[in-house]
Amino acid sequence: MLKKSKLKTPNWILEGYDSEAEYNNVKGIDKKKKVDGVFTLKLCSKCGSEKVRVVLCEDKKTKWKCEKCGWSGTQIKEKELAEEEFMKYLDDKGEVLPNEFELKKDFKKTIESSDEEDFEE
Numbered sequence: 476m477l478k479k480s481k482l483k484t485p486n487w488i489l490e491g492y493d494s495e496a497e498y499n500n501v502k503g504i505d506k507k508k509k510v511d512g513v514f515t516l517k518l519c520s521k522c523g524s525e526k527v528r529v530v531l532c533e534d535k536k537t538k539w540k541c542e543k544c545g546w547s548g549t550q551i552k553e554k555e556l557a558e559e560e561f562m563k564y565l566d567d568k569g570e571v572l573p574n575e576f577e578l579k580k581d582f583k584k585t586i587e588s589s590d591e592e593d594f595e596e
């Protein structure tokens with residue numbers, strides 16, 4: 476009887492990625508805890524638009540729907556941005572920022588979950 480070999484070549488090597496982390500990133504496998512200061516952008520896997528929103532299915536699975544091209548599915552594309560890149564991304568989009576400082580503070584708060592509220596001048 477033939478049993479499966481104990482040592483199996485990991486998929487990331489088989490598929491030619493440089494590292495397991497890169498493979499996981501591309502495949503959307505969330506093995507590790509998210510890195511601090513990184514904002515994850517969800518992108519439509521068909522047209523790459525960020526105009527995607529979550530829709531809940533009857534089986535309670537998370538599904539995504541693109542408002543631009545109408546694509547829907549569970550395989551969402553993710554792009555990770557550092558804080559700086561994220562700010563630039565908002566800039567490029569021409570988003571009107573109410574107050575950059577406030578936004579940054581808010582963003583930091585979100586990713587650090589810190590309770591530094593006493594920030595008075």
Ligand SMILES: [Zn+2]
Pocket residue numbers: 519520521522523524541542543544545546
């Ligand atoms: Zn789309």
